[in-house]
Amino acid sequence: MNPPEELISYIKDHDKFYIVPHMFPDGDALGSALALESALCGIGKKAIVFSRDPVPDMFDFLPEALRIAPISDLTSTEDATLVLVDCNAPNRAEIDRVKFKYTIVIDHHETESDFGNIRWVVPKSPATGLMVYFLIKALGIEISPAMALNIYTALSVDTGTFRYSNTTAESLAVASELVLKGVRPSFVADRLYNSWTEARFMLLKHMLYSLEIHNNTAICFITNDMLKKTGAKPEDTENFVNFPIMINSIKVAALFKETGKDFWKASLRSRGDVNVAKIAEKLGGGGHKNAAGFRINGDIETSKKTLLESLDGIGESSGGD
Amino acid sequence: MNPPEELISYIKDHDKFYIVPHMFPDGDALGSALALESALCGIGKKAIVFSRDPVPDMFDFLPEALRIAPISDLTSTEDATLVLVDCNAPNRAEIDRVKFKYTIVIDHHETESDFGNIRWVVPKSPATGLMVYFLIKALGIEISPAMALNIYTALSVDTGTFRYSNTTAESLAVASELVLKGVRPSFVADRLYNSWTEARFMLLKHMLYSLEIHNNTAICFITNDMLKKTGAKPEDTENFVNFPIMINSIKVAALFKETGKDFWKASLRSRGDVNVAKIAEKLGGGGHKNAAGFRINGDIETSKKTLLESLDGIGESSGGD
Known part of the structure; x- marks a missing residue:
C-alpha cells in the first residue's frame, strides 16, 4: 500500500x-x-x-x-x-x-x-x-x-x-x-x-438466559432492569449479538435492547448470504448485509413476533448450505 | 527455523x-x-x-x-x-x-x-x-x-x-x-x-448459570444431568474454563465436571503469575502454571469448599497487579 x-x-x-x-x-x-x-x-x-x-x-x-x-x-x-x-x-x-x-x-x-x-x-x-x-x-x-x-x-x-x-x-x-x-x-x-468487568459478564449471562431459538434464528434481549441488576453500562452490550452466531445452525441473530418502556433497539447479525439489511429496512431500519438494526415499539413478545414474521423463513430457506 | x-x-x-x-x-x-x-x-x-x-x-x-x-x-x-x-x-x-x-x-x-x-x-x-x-x-x-x-x-x-x-x-x-x-x-x-452445536451452546449457558465468584476466584460446574438435558458431549466442555477468565478481576477459574456420583474432574486456569499447578498438586493433581487439574470425591459444595481453602487467598494476594 x-x-x-x-x-x-x-x-x-x-x-x-x-x-x-x-x-x-x-x-x-x-x-x-x-x-x-x-x-x-x-x-x-x-x-x-x-x-x-x-x-x-x-x-x-x-x-x-x-x-x-x-x-x-x-x-x-x-x-x-x-x-x-x-x-x-x-x-x-x-x-x-x-x-x-x-x-x-x-x-x-x-x-x-x-x-x-x-x-x-x-x-x-x-x-x-x-x-x-x-x-x-x-x-x-x-x-x-x-x-x-x-x-x-x-x-x-x-x-x-x-x-x-x-x-x-x-x-x-x-x-x-x-x-x-x-x-x-x-x-x-x-x-x-479478557478484560471484561464482572458486571459485563453477568449481563452476558442474563442475555444468554433470554435466548430463544426459532428455526435458524436466535433472539435475545437486554432490559434496563438487567443493566440495573448487574451494574453494567449500555455500551457493555457491544458485540453481544455475535455470541448466538457461534452456533452453526444459526443464520440470523437478533438482540433487542430496551431503550424505554416498550421501546427497543434491535441489532441483527447474519451468516454468509442471509441479508439482514433487507429485514431491517422492512422494519424502518437499515445497515449492511450481515449487520443491521432497527427500532421497534411494543412489548418484547410482540416485538419478537414482528421480527420473526419479517424474517419469513429467511433462515430456513438458506439452511441447506 | x-x-x-x-x-x-x-x-x-x-x-x-x-x-x-x-x-x-x-x-x-x-x-x-x-x-x-x-x-x-x-x-x-x-x-x-x-x-x-x-x-x-x-x-x-x-x-x-x-x-x-x-x-x-x-x-x-x-x-x-x-x-x-x-x-x-x-x-x-x-x-x-x-x-x-x-x-x-x-x-x-x-x-x-x-x-x-x-x-x-x-x-x-x-x-x-x-x-x-x-x-x-x-x-x-x-x-x-x-x-x-x-x-x-x-x-x-x-x-x-x-x-x-x-x-x-x-x-x-x-x-x-x-x-x-x-x-x-x-x-x-x-x-x-463459530461452529458450535446448539447443544454445546446450551451447555455453556448452564455452566455460566452455575458460576460463583469468591474474591478473585470463579467456580463453575457441569453435571451429567446438564449433558443429558442439552444433548452435549463431554468433549464439548473443551475451553469452557476459559470463559470466566475473561473477567478482569478473576485470577483463578475452576470448572468441576461430574465424572460419576460425587466424583469430579476439576480444570483450573489462572492469570499471569498465579500458579495453579501448585494448588492442583496439593489436591493430588498436576499441570502447568496457568493450566492444571485434579480429581476430587465429594458433593459439589464440599468440593468447591476444598478448592477455595486450598487457594487460601492466592487470588487476593496477587490482586494488585
Whole structure:
C-alpha cells in the first residue's frame, strides 16, 4: 500500500498537525491517531490528538493515550493542518465548527463526503492503522515500540485479531514486523478480549438466559432492569449479538435492547448470504448485509413476533448450505 | 527455523512414510500430519496418515482429512518409516505395539522419552505445523493451497489464532505466506470458533448459570444431568474454563465436571503469575502454571469448599497487579 506522494511531501513541508479521530473512538481510530502523533513528534513536528470523547477504559493501555486532548480545547486552528483519521467527514468527529486552512483525510471507510484537501481513502484496507503504518514508513521514520503497539492494536480491533474476512496477507506481514518491534500479541489480546468487568459478564449471562431459538434464528434481549441488576453500562452490550452466531445452525441473530418502556433497539447479525439489511429496512431500519438494526415499539413478545414474521423463513430457506 | 540436515536427506532418500499424530488429535496434530502427507505424496513418495481416533467433526474441513486411515489398519510396517507428529513418545499415539525399523519424531512438546532415530523437537515452536512448513520448504516442495490450509489451521489452533503468548513474529510471517497461497483467514476462524452445536451452546449457558465468584476466584460446574438435558458431549466442555477468565478481576477459574456420583474432574486456569499447578498438586493433581487439574470425591459444595481453602487467598494476594 503506497501513500500518495502529495501527502508525504505535504507532511514533510509542514510543522503543525491536529489529529482528530471519529467520535466514540475505537481501537483503530485511537491507535492510528496516536501512532501518527508519535511519528510526527519524533521528527520534530508539533502534533496533538484531539478527541470528542475520552479514551474508553479498555484502551487506556495505548501508549500516549493520556496525552489526548479534549476537542473542546481546540478553539483556534493556529495555522495547524487538520488530519482526520478513521473517518472522512468532519461531522463524524464533531469538528465541523472549526475551520482549517488545510485538511487531510486518512481513512478506510466508504466515502461520505469530498471533504479534505488531501484525501487518502482506501476502503480495501482492513484498518486505518495499516495505512498509518505505511505512511510512517514512507516518511522514513523508524517504527518505535509505542507506535508498534498502537498500530498492532488498531489492526487487531478491526480484523478481530486476524479472524474477520478483511484479514489480508499484508496485514499479517505487518503484524509480524510489529512483533519484531516489541509488541506482545498476548498482551494486546488479553486487553481486548479478557478484560471484561464482572458486571459485563453477568449481563452476558442474563442475555444468554433470554435466548430463544426459532428455526435458524436466535433472539435475545437486554432490559434496563438487567443493566440495573448487574451494574453494567449500555455500551457493555457491544458485540453481544455475535455470541448466538457461534452456533452453526444459526443464520440470523437478533438482540433487542430496551431503550424505554416498550421501546427497543434491535441489532441483527447474519451468516454468509442471509441479508439482514433487507429485514431491517422492512422494519424502518437499515445497515449492511450481515449487520443491521432497527427500532421497534411494543412489548418484547410482540416485538419478537414482528421480527420473526419479517424474517419469513429467511433462515430456513438458506439452511441447506 | 531450520530442520536438521539429517532429516531432510533421510526423507529425500526414502520412499515410504507412515505419519501418525497423537491420540485425540487436535488441529495441530491433524494439520501437520496432513500437510506432510500431501507434500511427500506430491514428490512421488508413498505417505499415509494413520490415526487412533477419527477426525473430530470440527476438523472435517481439513483437506485430505477423509484419507486418514484408522491405526487398526496398520498391522505391518512394510518397511515404512514412522513419522510421529505433534508428540514424541509412541504411547501418546498408541503405536507402541508396532515395531518400525526407522522412526522420526517432529514435535514442539517437551520431551517425554528419547524415542526416535531422528528427533526434531522444538519446544519453542508455537505449533508442530510451523515446523512442518519449514520442513516442506527445506525439501524444496511448493506449498499447495491444501497444505497451506492444513498448516494455517494447525498454527491457528495452537496460538488461539495469534492471541496466545506463544505467538511469534515468525508465525505471523508464515501465516501471511499461507494467505498468499490461498487460505482465507475468516473461513478457518469460522470453522474453529463459530461452529458450535446448539447443544454445546446450551451447555455453556448452564455452566455460566452455575458460576460463583469468591474474591478473585470463579467456580463453575457441569453435571451429567446438564449433558443429558442439552444433548452435549463431554468433549464439548473443551475451553469452557476459559470463559470466566475473561473477567478482569478473576485470577483463578475452576470448572468441576461430574465424572460419576460425587466424583469430579476439576480444570483450573489462572492469570499471569498465579500458579495453579501448585494448588492442583496439593489436591493430588498436576499441570502447568496457568493450566492444571485434579480429581476430587465429594458433593459439589464440599468440593468447591476444598478448592477455595486450598487457594487460601492466592487470588487476593496477587490482586494488585
